[in-house]
Amino acid sequence: MTDTSALPRYEDAVAQFRIEDEIARLHGDPATGINAYVECCGRHTGENRLALRAISAGGELREYSFDDLADMSGRVGTLLKELGVRPGDVVAGMLPRTPELVTLILGTWRVGAVYQPLFTAFGPKAVEHRLSYSKARLVVTNPANRGKLDEVENRPRIATILGSGDVLPAGDIDFRAALAAASPDCAPVMRKGSDLFMMMSTSGTTGHPKGVPVPLSALLAFGAYMRDAIGLTSDDIFWNIADPGWAYGLYYAITGPLQLGIATTFYEGAFNARSTYEIIDRLGVTSLAGSPTAYRLLMAEGPEAAARVKGKLRVVSSAGEPLNPEVIRWFDAHLAAPIHDHYGQTENGMMVNNHHGLSHTVRAGSAGFAMPGYRMVVLDEAGNELGPNQPGVLAVDLKNSPLRWFDGYFQAQTPAIAGGYYRTGDTVEYEPDGSVSFIGRADDVITSAGYRIGPFDVESALIEHPAVNEAAVVGVPDPQRTEIVKAFVVLAPAFKGSEALAEELAQHVKKRLSAHSYPREVEFVSELPKTPSGKIQRFLLRKAEVEKRKG
Numbered sequence: 001m002t003d004t005s006a007l008p009r010y011e012d013a014v015a016q017f018r019i020e021d022e023i024a025r026l027h028g029d030p031a032t033g034i035n036a037y038v039e040c041c042g043r044h045t046g047e048n049r050l051a052l053r054a055i056s057a058g059g060e061l062r063e064y065s066f067d068d069l070a071d072m073s074g075r076v077g078t079l080l081k082e083l084g085v086r087p088g089d090v091v092a093g094m095l096p097r098t099p100e101l102v103t104l105i106l107g108t109w110r111v112g113a114v115y116q117p118l119f120t121a122f123g124p125k126a127v128e129h130r131l132s133y134s135k136a137r138l139v140v141t142n143p144a145n146r147g148k149l150d151e152v153e154n155r156p157r158i159a160t161i162l163g164s165g166d167v168l169p170a171g172d173i174d175f176r177a178a179l180a181a182a183s184p185d186c187a188p189v190m191r192k193g194s195d196l197f198m199m200m201s202t203s204g205t206t207g208h209p210k211g212v213p214v215p216l217s218a219l220l221a222f223g224a225y226m227r228d229a230i231g232l233t234s235d236d237i238f239w240n241i242a243d244p245g246w247a248y249g250l251y252y253a254i255t256g257p258l259q260l261g262i263a264t265t266f267y268e269g270a271f272n273a274r275s276t277y278e279i280i281d282r283l284g285v286t287s288l289a290g291s292p293t294a295y296r297l298l299m300a301e302g303p304e305a306a307a308r309v310k311g312k313l314r315v316v317s318s319a320g321e322p323l324n325p326e327v328i329r330w331f332d333a334h335l336a337a338p339i340h341d342h343y344g345q346t347e348n349g350m351m352v353n354n355h356h357g358l359s360h361t362v363r364a365g366s367a368g369f370a371m372p373g374y375r376m377v378v379l380d381e382a383g384n385e386l387g388p389n390q391p392g393v394l395a396v397d398l399k400n401s402p403l404r405w406f407d408g409y410f411q412a413q414t415p416a417i418a419g420g421y422y423r424t425g426d427t428v429e430y431e432p433d434g435s436v437s438f439i440g441r442a443d444d445v446i447t448s449a450g451y452r453i454g455p456f457d458v459e460s461a462l463i464e465h466p467a468v469n470e471a472a473v474v475g476v477p478d479p480q481r482t483e484i485v486k487a488f489v490v491l492a493p494a495f496k497g498s499e500a501l502a503e504e505l506a507q508h509v510k511k512r513l514s515a516h517s518y519p520r521e522v523e524f525v526s527e528l529p530k531t532p533s534g535k536i537q538r539f540l541l542r543k544a545e546v547e548k549r550k551g
């Protein structure tokens with residue numbers, strides 16, 4: 001167990017926070033010149049220091065040093081330059097958690113370009129939308145995901161990583177062969193802190209996902225989170241199980257640890273509790289990060305499975321959904337591991353945490369305290385700051401949060417930024433001790449297994465099916481996944497509701513949109529509740545479902 005008395009006091013860290021100290025920890029300077037490859041790899045080379053442990057689905061462990069990643073990403077950078085990728089251009093990756101993914105990201109940053117993740121569970125619809133706004137110059141993928149791009153209009157150039165026996169699709173670049181022929185020498189292109197290095201996306205309620213531009217200055221916040229909230233030290237064996245197709249994985253499974261010069265871990269297989277315990281045991285993982293759904297699945301495996309690794313985990317960090325007190329107690333009893341809830345968003349990263357690297361009281365059920373460098377407030381509808389025990393929307397005080405970096409969605413309006421605040425859309429209240437208690441979303445965004453799912457996207461995918469006239473999609477409570485996606489469907493006159501049709505609609509969304517956002521429940525209805533102006537009232541459907549599940 002961590003001896004928290006040896007940690008810096010939270011109050012002191014807040015009082016002593018100076019952005020100049022954070023900047024001094026970087027190799028570059030956001031004002032004069034910075035490069036994310038240099039921060040996350042180049043500056044850590046020369047000592048053969050370990051950067052990545054990659055475990056294949058079959059259990060084979062391969063290790064890569066920062067020097068290995070420097071060589072491989074140099075080749076990527078050389079190839080990108082040969083392909084005409086310039087600083088500020090977007091390069092997309094639709095790859096599983098493999099060393100090649102890391103080198104693609106580092107190589108993209110090395111030439112001053114912007115990395116856009118495409119989660120491998122996405123279908124063609126989700127991919128097409130993201131590529132359409134980012135205007136990516138190149139997408140790098142593998143044969144398992146390549147077929148989706150055939151259904152994408154106006155797709156960019158494609159580079160495919162072939163396995164043995166794979167045939168290169170006509171017109172594609174053979175990524176491995178091109179890298180073998182490319183020079184590892186590639187001088188990093190220095191950029192300003194306001195220049196972008198990632199293009200993320202986030203789910204909306206009234207439209208398709210919006211682009212979230214991430215400037216290089218966000219490295220300051222990512223590093224601070226790893227130190228203060230994860231409490232990462234050079235003695236740790238760190239594993240963040242989140243997929244780098246999403247913010248938590250890209251920011252804190254790749255960027256954050258590598259920036260601190262500390263090795264990260266990838267498991268290339270699909271998540272399951274058994275392999276997770278095996279890897280913790282085999283590698284001696286001391287610091288684990290992931291979502292509550294993953295932790296609930298570890299619990300469901302039972303105390304005997306946990307006994308094998310009891311006492312190994314020094315700290316466990318949880319993000320993506322509120323952490324249940326029951327999970328906290330179970331981790332304490334069966335793993336002897338303190339598990340702490342952290343709160344953040346794709347916009348701005350993690351902002352409120354039960355810090356592992358700072359000492360403060362930790363209450364089960366609390367989201368924690370604002371990370372030093374952020375001033376978080378609770379606002380009423382008129383934008384007034386509220387005191388303790390008054391529910392309102394959690395917001396960032398922009399002027400007094402030197403670590404904040406989100407300036408608005410990519411080429412889209414950002415009503416969440418107004419009056420000097422960024423409103424997160426989450427309803428919370430402050431406790432008298434200054435910690436934050438999470439209440440719920442203020443809008444219709446669904447949180448399922450740590451993923452944020454926009455109902456509009458799922459509804460649009462459903463409506464593409466010939467049987468569907470209208471659809472409304474909401475999140476309904478679920479003990480395992482926090483919420484699951486439920487669709488209420490009004491059928492076209494020629495169709496009759498059946499279990500087979502419900503399954504067909506679910507599979508349609510899974511294939512077209514994304515494997516993680518399909519409706520796990522489909523109910524056929526004759527009409528949907530609407531306002532007089534015709535807007536679907538999802539909240540009424542959600543309320544009825546909550547009541548039904550209670551009773």
Ligand SMILES: CC(=O)SCCNC(=O)CCNC(=O)[C@H](O)C(C)(C)COP(=O)(O)OP(=O)(O)OC[C@H]1O[C@@H](n2cnc3c(N)ncnc32)[C@H](O)[C@@H]1OP(=O)(O)O
Pocket residue numbers: 119120121122241242243246247248249270271291293294319320344345346349350449450451452515516517
């Ligand atoms: C600031 C922030 O960003 S906060 C946090 C961001 N969120 C996250 O990181 C997400 C965290 N969640 C997870 O990692 C996972 O949900 C886990 C590990 C908890 C549980 O994983 P699983 O139960 O295996 O399934 P998961 O939720 O990933 O996927 C749902 C479905 O999509 C499928 N799927 C998932 N990934 C893929 C993929 N890459 N390719 C194809 N299908 C996939 C799964 O097989 C599953 O299908 P099923 O319902 O038919 O079984």
